[in-house]
Amino acid sequence: xxxxxxxTIWVLGDDIDTDIILPTQYLALxxxxxxxxxxxxxxxxxxxxxxxxxxxxxxxxxxxxxxxxEQAPEVMKALGISCVVAxxxxxxxxxxxxxxxxLLLENDKLYDQVTEGDRATVTLGEKIEYKxxxxxxxxxxxxxxEILEAGGLVAAMQKKNGKKVE
Amino acid sequence: xxxxxVEKILGRKLNREVRPGDMLTLPVDWCMVDDIMAPFAIExxxxxxxxxxxxxxxxxxxxxxxxxxTRVEDVRQIKEADAFAKEQGIRHxxxxxxxxxxxxxxxxxxxxxxxxxxxxxxxxxxGAMGAFSTGIGYTExxxxxxxxxxxxxxxxxxxxxxxxxxxxxxxxxxxILKIIGxxxxxxxxxxxxxxxxxxxxxxxxxxxxxxxxxxxxxxAKCGLFYPDEKTASYCxxxxxxxxxxLQPDEDATYEKELHYKAMDFxxxxxxxxLVDQIKPVNEVKGTKVDQVFLGSxxxxxxxxxQMAAQILKGxxxxxxxxxxxxxxxxxxxxxxxxxxxxxxxxxxxxIITTPGCGLCCxxxxxxxxxxxxxxATNNRxxxxxxxxxxxxxxxxxxxxxxxxxLAGVITEP
Numbered sequence: 001x002x003x004x005x006x007x008t009i010w011v012l013g014d015d016i017d018t019d020i021i022l023p024t025q026y027l028a029l030x031x032x033x034x035x036x037x038x039x040x041x042x043x044x045x046x047x048x049x050x051x052x053x054x055x056x057x058x059x060x061x062x063x064x065x066x067x068x069x070e071q072a073p074e075v076m077k078a079l080g081i082s083c084v085v086a087x088x089x090x091x092x093x094x095x096x097x098x099x100x101x102x103l104l105l106e107n108d109k110l111y112d113q114v115t116e117g118d119r120a121t122v123t124l125g126e127k128i129e130y131k132x133x134x135x136x137x138x139x140x141x142x143x144x145x146e147i148l149e150a151g152g153l154v155a156a157m158q159k160k161n162g163k164k165v166e
Numbered sequence: 167x168x169x170x171x172v173e174k175i176l177g178r179k180l181n182r183e184v185r186p187g188d189m190l191t192l193p194v195d196w197c198m199v200d201d202i203m204a205p206f207a208i209e210x211x212x213x214x215x216x217x218x219x220x221x222x223x224x225x226x227x228x229x230x231x232x233x234x235x236t237r238v239e240d241v242r243q244i245k246e247a248d249a250f251a252k253e254q255g256i257r258h259x260x261x262x263x264x265x266x267x268x269x270x271x272x273x274x275x276x277x278x279x280x281x282x283x284x285x286x287x288x289x290x291x292x293g294a295m296g297a298f299s300t301g302i303g304y305t306e307x308x309x310x311x312x313x314x315x316x317x318x319x320x321x322x323x324x325x326x327x328x329x330x331x332x333x334x335x336x337x338x339x340x341x342i343l344k345i346i347g348x349x350x351x352x353x354x355x356x357x358x359x360x361x362x363x364x365x366x367x368x369x370x371x372x373x374x375x376x377x378x379x380x381x382x383x384x385x386a387k388c389g390l391f392y393p394d395e396k397t398a399s400y401c402x403x404x405x406x407x408x409x410x411x412l413q414p415d416e417d418a419t420y421e422k423e424l425h426y427k428a429m430d431f432x433x434x435x436x437x438x439x440l441v442d443q444i445k446p447v448n449e450v451k452g453t454k455v456d457q458v459f460l461g462s463x464x465x466x467x468x469x470x471x472q473m474a475a476q477i478l479k480g481x482x483x484x485x486x487x488x489x490x491x492x493x494x495x496x497x498x499x500x501x502x503x504x505x506x507x508x509x510x511x512x513x514x515x516x517i518i519t520t521p522g523c524g525l526c527c528x529x530x531x532x533x534x535x536x537x538x539x540x541x542a543t544n545n546r547x548x549x550x551x552x553x554x555x556x557x558x559x560x561x562x563x564x565x566x567x568x569x570x571x572l573a574g575v576i577t578e579p
Contacts, residue, residue, distance in 0.1 A: 024527045024529060065351055068284075069202075090355060091385065096303035141189065152305070154305060
């Protein structure tokens, strides 16, 4: 994971639930690649098609609330989203995102300032820079950082089980 | 300094004192895996390098979201889960018995003080029995299936005290909706909720399950009721010491306390499309609905069906309305058949479906089309949850559902 990166911003609102991130109808598609076009479709039908690799999402409070479907962070990762910056995250989504190596950053001020299409620069464990202003972000607890750095829980477990990572 | 109930449950498991903020590695008593998530958990399990379950007798496989299957591709899910269960010797498997959360309690798996994780967010339901239970994703489940343990950060607690007697037209659903409205959809994020007071003591296990089921809609990690005589008799426990060990201390520390008088509650709805957008039924009365849904792990139990039957006995639902009733389990279905509840509902014009998650997750019969309005007893009214993203979902109690089915417009019971 790059320590510093710059990304284009997509703005979503408060309480973006997992049914919005990926509706139930598409959960059992065999591959995450097949799910990609339907991400965020109840809210913005054309959004998934517009997201480019490396883009970031900035949202309000309670991002990822709702069901335990892990397809939500998985499909976001598959779309190439580099990170989500939100005022707060729902707990199951938070765990699922870390387990899939999807970076989540908490900041309660950025959302109120950003405009979609602008770019921001993230420095992990430190700050986000946007339009000349700095927004603080904190670092994760050690056990979670280890999972994230391994690339997710599967890789962390493979390491533990002595399985060769492909 | 004393301990809250969640600290007692987690500490008892590790045989040491725990405080909010502590990172624990916990042994897991029950792993509940549903049919949507099973194939994904199995795939990750092997990918992680595991070959054997840590203990097949602590794993429960339940098929409920996709049965009876409504899409060709759903069959794959069931077949893969079956094959894994056979290979690993999983004995606790329910293919047609009903909704996972109902079955975990009804079949006697969950006992007070247990630690349970499930691949569905409404796993919090078992808090009604004084167990710590919460939802996780399939990757995390795969790791638990292989190791028998996972990490948990000890949550701070919110205490909800409700004293007195609820009005006749109010159910536990109205109570939890009101509390979610007051806390907001993220007001209890990462926290444990504890429910106490004379109104909670009076409540049946079924009503407690309705409330515990919905704490996740306020973001909570778990929602706990204090185990009592009702809990003990439901799960056939006699050991008094255990029940005593699972009570919070009087000097426990809470992040927040909410106090209510039971008599102040009124029937409410959660308006589209947020669970915390709560209004008294009277404020939205007269809103035309196309469909009413009675069922789900929130409100598909016998008492819920009976409440509706009492209102609908000898009457007919409004013309042009669809009224879908889905008992939460086969046991409930049979009980409701025996005591004429299903006959009353059917006579009134209800479509009675097979037990399962069905319509609540937008997969069963009764999918909504653009512009349609439904009043439903389940737990989520998110955009597109029950079909089209252009449909509207109001959440309410079984009593409000019955009164609304009769009138064809949202009506206070």
